Amino acid sequence: xxxxxxxxxxxxxxxxxxxxxxxxxxxxxxxxxxxxxxxxxxxxxxxxxxxxxxxxxxxxxxxxxxxxxxxxxxxxxxxxxxxxxxxxxxxxxxxxxxxxxxxxxxxxxxxxxxxxxxxxxxxxxxxxxxxxxxxxxxxxxxxxxxxxxxxxxxxxxxxxxxxxxxxxxxxxxxxxxxxxxxxxxxxxxxxxxxxxxxxxxxxxxxxxxxxxxxxxxxxxxxxxxxxxxxxxxxxxxxxxxxxxxxxxxxxxxxxxxxxxxxxxxxxxxxxxxxxxxxxxxxxxxxxxxxxxxx
Numbered sequence: 001x002x003x004x005x006x007x008x009x010x011x012x013x014x015x016x017x018x019x020x021x022x023x024x025x026x027x028x029x030x031x032x033x034x035x036x037x038x039x040x041x042x043x044x045x046x047x048x049x050x051x052x053x054x055x056x057x058x059x060x061x062x063x064x065x066x067x068x069x070x071x072x073x074x075x076x077x078x079x080x081x082x083x084x085x086x087x088x089x090x091x092x093x094x095x096x097x098x099x100x101x102x103x104x105x106x107x108x109x110x111x112x113x114x115x116x117x118x119x120x121x122x123x124x125x126x127x128x129x130x131x132x133x134x135x136x137x138x139x140x141x142x143x144x145x146x147x148x149x150x151x152x153x154x155x156x157x158x159x160x161x162x163x164x165x166x167x168x169x170x171x172x173x174x175x176x177x178x179x180x181x182x183x184x185x186x187x188x189x190x191x192x193x194x195x196x197x198x199x200x201x202x203x204x205x206x207x208x209x210x211x212x213x214x215x216x217x218x219x220x221x222x223x224x225x226x227x228x229x230x231x232x233x234x235x236x237x238x239x240x241x242x243x244x245x246x247x248x249x250x251x252x253x254x255x256x257x258x259x260x261x262x263x264x265x266x267x268x269x270x271x272x273x274x275x276x277x278x279x280x281x282x283x284x285x286x287x288x289x290x291x292x293x294x
Contacts, residue, residue, distance in 0.1 A: 025053040026256055029102040029138075031093070031127065033064040035111055035145045038240040039192060039248035042268060046249045049266035052257055059088050059096050065110035066123040069093070073130050094134060102135050104256060106190065108143040111238060115156040115164055115173030120181045128185050141188045141255075144178040146196035146244075147171040149223040151209035151216070152237035171197045188294070190255045192248045195286040196222055199247065205278050220275060222247060242270040243279065250283035260284040 026047070030036040037060055047054035061068065068087070076085030076092040085092045107127055113119040128140050147170035148155060155164035156174065164170035174193055182189045199222060200206045207223075210216035218225050222244035224236035240248060246268050250261040261283050267276040 023051050023053075024257065025055065027055045027100060027103045028057075028106065028256065029097060029100075029104070029135075030056070030058045030060070030106045030108075030143070031069055031131075032058065032060055032106065032108040032143060033110060034060070034062050034239060036060055036106065036108055036143060038245045039143065039252055041240075041245040042249040042266070043252055045266045046246075046253045046261065046264055047257070049264045050253060050257065050259060050261065054256075055100075057096070057100070057102075059093055061087060063110060063112075065113050066107065066120060066127060069107075070123040070126050073127065093130075097134060102138045105131050105135060105138045105140050106143045107131075107140065108145055109177070111145045111148075111174075112156050114145050115158045115170050115177060116160070117177035117180055118160070119157075120177060121184070124181050124185060128187070139187075140185070141190055142178055142182050142185070143190045143252075144175065144193040146193040146222075146240070146248075147174060147200075149221065149225060149237040150200060150207065151225075153235075154237075167197070167200065188255075189290060190252055191286050191290045192251045194290065195247055195251045195283055196244065198282055198286055199279065205275065219272065242268045243275060246271050246276065247279045247283060250280055251287060254284050254287040 030040060036058055040056055040058060044054050044056060059069070072085050072087040073093055074085075075082045076094065079085070080092075086095070088096050107124065109120055131138070131140060147167045150167045152167070155166065155170045158164050158169070158173045164173060171193060178189055178193070205220055207218070207221045208216065215226050218241075220243070221241055224239050224241045227234045227236065250264065253259070253261045253264070261280045264280055267273060271279075
């Protein structure tokens, strides 16, 4: 009996050691806007649920394109004390990064401009080079943002003066732009936009716009959509709601840790359990598909 208990103890100890070896601490710095904020909303608890620690910091300005991020850096390079460079609540990008050695640094384009590849450069390259000089150990990646909800009243620009006409076109043009720029920069893509489109177009799980004057069923909406405020009804077809924030976080998790998020037990309270399970599955499938393409 003593020998049996000793063997059990050894096995348990080995399992604990293996588990500890697999656990990781990852430091992630996101350069973006409200869309990176959406993706980050549940990322830390998702990582914790997967047995990892994630340290996250964001250089975030609402509606901020790559050009504005770079212009802030350029102002700082010209004069370190120039207030025009301190665009992140009084801090420059360098100041915000601080002395922490970041493992992964993400960049993204403003969603309204994301379908137009001409808006990415030369700012993406300049930002990549600047960040890499500050953080040579880091991996730079692009965060692919998503197309707006199918019942949106507006869409992103595919050229300077022309907007996309529907969700499919916005996703296709945005995806092509992100992957073209990623190839130019020799970096990888976090395919959140692909995951959103996969869910949105799924016959069973995708959001369906209302064909009447009644408000649609938003149970499976990845976007905020209609929201009842105390004094009025608002509509936001751009930003992610709880399910969208969860899906984005799952895609980031799958990409960052190269692990299936299907084991994740954390689920936001506003996301139905069956829908959450489906989102975890899609996140892993999409990340694997894009990895196989490259």
